[in-house]
Amino acid sequence: MSFNNLDTLYRQVIMDHYKNPRNKGTLNEGLTLEMNNPTCGDRIQLHFIIEGEVVIDAKFEGEGCSISLASASMMTQVVKGKSVEEALKLSQYFSNMMLGKETDSDDLELGDIEALQGVQKFPARIKCATLAWKAMEKAIDQEDEM
């Protein structure tokens, strides 16, 4: 049997992030945000330090499937060092990508996140991929309110 169909979902880059997550851990300062996916019990905890509208540091911890954890790893990697505005643009880009909408990446530095493109063909898994991004948006929201 061939893995063709599955290979569009489980790209090597994704598996690499799953196996060797980047930015896994906690931060002693900054803000912490926990988000879960109530339909499956996946849970992610984000730690962000934002200073002067820039994401200085980002880490995550969590329990979840390959897609949700790889997505968290990629997300933290790509938003670190970016301005809050860019981070939100990336999130918008990602969410459009999940919906299968063609969008211009507008010179955004995408890092590895495009590897998750295949998830759009697996509608049941889109929520896994977007969990970390939703948490990130919420973290930025909270920072705004402070």
Add this chain to the structure above:
Amino acid sequence: MTPLDVKQDFPILTQTVNNHPLVYLDSAATAQKPQMVIDAIETYYKYDNANVHRGVHTLGQRATDAYEGARETVQQFINAPHSKEIIFTRGTTQAINIVARSYSEKFIQPGDEIVLTPMEHHSNLLPWQQVAKRTGALLKFIPLEKDGTLSETAVKQTITDKTKLVAITHVSNVLGTINPIKEITTYAHEMGAVVLVDGAQAVPHMKVDVQALDCDFYAFSGHKMCGPTGIGVLYGKKQWLNQMDPVEYGGEMIDFVELTDATWKELPWKFEGGTPIIAGAVGLQAAIKYLENIGLDKITAHEKMLTDYAMEQLKQLDGVDIYGPTERCGLITFNLKDVHPHDTATVLDSYGVAVRAGHHCCQPLMKWLNVTATARASFYLYNTIEDVDRFIDGLKQAKEFFGDVF
């Protein structure tokens, strides 16, 4: 025994999914429907549809006969003493909520104890949490043994003369544990408590006799037993139902109505406000006839054969954790080592094999098992040995696929 051979009765099971013939192993979530049930609903809508208990025209009478006939079929199916003890609901969840609302309002006092188990579906947990908040009653949980069963000692230590109500699942939708309901009702009654049984996972798979169990309330859903969605049953002893107030007020359930007050009908109609689920009841009746025609005992034996075979096969794979006791109903909850159940389910799905992954509406039980989620394969009368083989093959693929990763 000869295995059942009824897959061809279920049109949905003849399709391919992701280029493979569909193997449906998620009947614990909802069962597929045989042509006979689909036909019964279609015939009802084509020839007999009208509102019930209203007007005098011919169709109205036919619809009423169909609806009330379905009630009698349910009564006989679970051996209830009276058909007025059968209340049609939307499903198990609504049935439990009716008791939680109405029985508690009348009979539960601050400080009374309500006994549950940690293996309850959220449907048989959240309503009681709310009762506890509203009435000041306390929730107590019968601790589980290591294998996910209930011991007699634990039952007797938890149910006391302070217990007013025991709400317990007949069969666990995660562990497959079959609880000793008869023993529990006997003991609870000695202590002066009533017993509600969540039968969602039992009625589809085994002969249930509410008089033999002597439970006070019994709830189940049509959609898990080859019937349509949107119909379920609350059985209750009339001595309790008669004393309980309606939960929903409106048309259909009334006797006399004045501008500022009203009286309502007797059982069972006082609990069925609004136009009832007529086509649903007709579909449920057809499902019961379908199952009875095959024989519940044969269905139980068939599922046991499939489960035993699947267990044997699973034990030959390395790195599979299986949850629940040896003596179990037709479902297997498991995890592959180092593979998240979501990923397991996605790989299986790509081979046309449908299993459930997640917390199965049992978050506290997941905590008890010390996992965040699990995968679950559940069997029903239409599954075959070949289905189990396809499932095991799919698992081997998943292990291979993810094995490369680690």
